[in-house]
Amino acid sequence: MASYTAPLRDMRFLLNEFVDPERLRALPGCAEIGPDLVDPILDQAATLCSEVLFPINRSGDEEGCTLANGTVSTPAGFKEAWAQFRDGGWPSLACDPEYGGQGIPKSVGLLIEEMICSANMSFGMYPGLSHGAYSALLKHGTDELRATYLEKLVSGEWMGTMCLTEPQCGTDLGLIRTRAIPAEDGSFRITGNKIFISAGEHDLSENILHLVLAKLPDAPPGTRGISLFLVPKFLPTPDGRPGARNGVTCTGLEHKMGIKASATCALAFEDAQGWLVGRPHKGLSAMFTMMNEARLSVGVQGLGLAEVSYQNAVAYARERLQGRALNGSANTDKPADPILVHPDVRRMLLTMRAEIEGCRALAMWVSLEQDIATLHPDAATREAADDLVQLMTPIIKAYLTDVGWEATAMGMQVLGGHGYIRDWGMEQFVRDARIAQIYEGTNGIQALDLVGRKMGAHTGRYLRRFFHPVLAYIEAKSENEPLGEFILPLSKAFGRLQQATAELARRGFSDPFEAGAGASDYLKLFGLTALAYVWTRMAEIALQKPDDDFYRAKLATARFFMARILPRSTGHAAAVMAGGATLRAMEDAMF
């Protein structure tokens, strides 16, 4: 009963007005990236998402995947949808033209990822994982591996996975037990058990390329002893077709809260033939070079689900007649007023909207920096951009997926009892959104990454990439009277963030437990402040266009954000400042 329409107007605003489109076009290979090229791509993606992917979202959730005799079947319609997706060239969109890709920058690709997640997050898992495998091979594969496999991944003929987790280890990959034994032909024999492998086995493609973390016989202990291997399900024949079956089998399919149409597999590797990707024992760092990209994408999953939930909550609030407006009805010919008139319903919808549009702007800003970090010819410019991406990645992953969870739950609440009924589709968005807070590093791990790795990196250099431009912006606009209503709350939040940063750095320097104790609240405080910054910048643009509904809505939403959401930052700041003493005082046995 739900529906989805891609928020193209907002996406174009971000691409063409919010970020400086010339910075993107100045990058090598991006000269053509402008509305003429991008608009039709966004339009086509929007149509695909509304007409092909969204219609199989509910049915996919109800049917789920099934495992029989080691073979996984995706729900009805997924094979056909994948064929259409593949034949439309969508897997190749953000890939290297050298291997058949279309070379569309990440900042554009991310908008399309959002649409796909809005329409069908489970479906989106399959190309998402494939793209991760593509990136790993592109960056770390030998010429031979790249020549053999990359075009297949780019075209979508073959698909890929990332095999990290094992029963005894998720976050702590140092505990991996999967072994890789060198063979005489230069390849390796991989043996071990992996769990939670998304797209680990399915019926969408004729071959599946597993990227597997394993330990070599001479591996140092812990995370410094992990290597990365490519293990195809079918060994390729010399002419590039799937040949002999390799020693990897799907031994189980998880039954999950959500993303039920995404096959989450247990895989057993038994003497499977694999090839080393990257250097021996350096598999984890090979994985991490593409982690930023993956974490941004996971953040956008939360954003996408929040968006589709918002759209359907608004539609319901316009149609559902219940109660009368508190200040008198303008609708007396009907038995009741649409619930959109009620202030608490508006509060929920505006909360969703302000978080969604703020998060989309934040993701756009950071993904443009990622394009610059990848493509810019100047090393110092690349470094500056990469610093910001490094800093903001855990914030985007955690903050946006928290928004995905909270906003989808709010969208459900707007529908009341109907939100709890599966047919309406609202509760599926909630269940699907929940995983994004967990995988690709739990949100708690993101917070630790922020305070433990990113905050202190290069004596605060990453931090300065955020603090300096924001401070410069606040100072530059201090005389801008119409913008004052935004600059004031922004600068207050910014001050709280500065204070919390200093305090956490001071305490965390001598005591890592203290850094960890404040990490999650610090990340929230940072995210809220970053949103206040992008909302102020959006408001600045909107203030100049008083006669257009789109910009008036932007301004109204910006004001709502400042008045009703940003104040949460005070509680998070206070929690950071309170320190870790109360976490320590509780003895283990007392829990």
Add this chain to the structure above:
Amino acid sequence: MASYTAPLRDMRFLLNEFVDPERLRALPGCAEIGPDLVDPILDQAATLCSEVLFPINRSGDEEGCTLANGTVSTPAGFKEAWAQFRDGGWPSLACDPEYGGQGIPKSVGLLIEEMICSANMSFGMYPGLSHGAYSALLKHGTDELRATYLEKLVSGEWMGTMCLTEPQCGTDLGLIRTRAIPAEDGSFRITGNKIFISAGEHDLSENILHLVLAKLPDAPPGTRGISLFLVPKFLPTPDGRPGARNGVTCTGLEHKMGIKASATCALAFEDAQGWLVGRPHKGLSAMFTMMNEARLSVGVQGLGLAEVSYQNAVAYARERLQGRALNGSANTDKPADPILVHPDVRRMLLTMRAEIEGCRALAMWVSLEQDIATLHPDAATREAADDLVQLMTPIIKAYLTDVGWEATAMGMQVLGGHGYIRDWGMEQFVRDARIAQIYEGTNGIQALDLVGRKMGAHTGRYLRRFFHPVLAYIEAKSENEPLGEFILPLSKAFGRLQQATAELARRGFSDPFEAGAGASDYLKLFGLTALAYVWTRMAEIALQKPDDDFYRAKLATARFFMARILPRSTGHAAAVMAGGATLRAMEDAMF
């Protein structure tokens, strides 16, 4: 894989130390209510919940209810569990001895309700709805109806429902279309369609008594024209057995996000014979007299699910080895440390614990006042107690169910990827918890009840029942130095609440939209302040028992609450003070 152990130690602390047990024992019929009587009841309830109800919680979720030929089957084991529950006399616990009840006060009964919801919320729905029907009949039924039906409900032989919602109306019951036509024998003929009827049809009992809201032919429009009727599934024979089938059939079973073992039915009434309960057109107020009780119970559902999630999250955090303690490991003989050492895991567990124990104390306080409001011989004492119950009921319903949702989601997060897998049971708690924020009046409706009805009632008399004792307590303890660390944050939060109350009352008086715009944040602020109050009182007790682990854990948790949770009140206060302007500014068409 999950387990449940009733938190008996904490429950006894609340019953025997936190509230004054003499106030309960002084009530008529409660002279025996003390540890000698209550402890064995709590023990038996705990055993029943752990050994009978919890083991069919996961299987009930997977199997769900099924509808065939108008007959609903509950999942495997539910009939047997109900028989054991019934034969153990549990339905009669908090019922009037005149009809076979045991006369146990609500404040004790609520602890057992919590256990049942922890163990199996779906199961708990059946006796919960029955008890609602019992209360309605007890308070508003004619002597004849009471004589015919009450003993059957009390014994659990027959069960009951509450039929309010229709497709076109949930919150706004003025839109009800179900009609009641007077018959010549003094009964009525009921025709209409009801949806979302919990326990509307099932195989647990030989008869089901529906309490149905409907309109008489001469009904005034809106909520002033609704009457309440009793409509049994089978008309009773003169000797009290189920006789002829009445005109009510189950036409559908909802597929829901959670509480899947609770049958949520669509019921069609076609010329069904019914009897008026209470006065004509006064059905809604008859419903509302028992609404307080039902809303406290729904709050406790949230609490119960938070508790069972906490227990299993702690168990996992003790066992799961992953990573090393940030300040050095004490566990170097193992491959990794239990995740309980990690500060962010402790933050999640302590957040759950501080909310749970605070909410349990709050519910205990208010339910004791409810017993006093019902049983006390002195009218002024009853009124004073009822005022507080009226005020706190929407807060308990909404705040505790929000805690149910947030805490179960946090418990799931502690398990990482395993939390998302159905087998572990953690995600079911989340799905089950979600409905409690919606039914029995959405949490937004609770907030409107608080600011719209309760705040201004009798020129603030309800409010004073909270503000006066809390202020008196703060003043009385201002010289209590050891307690100062709690009194200080309590009095700050209390000051914020006073300020927000004054502002909301001032603005809401002239403009109801303004009251509605701040309602949800105000309710949160009120709840946090109330928790700060009960935590301070618990800390005061604990400070006197320095050598006991239970009290040391209480103190540690109280300190955590003040340092890490209570600061959220600043954000909610700021949102209230910001007013409704930003909710109004967004035009309807712009959403």
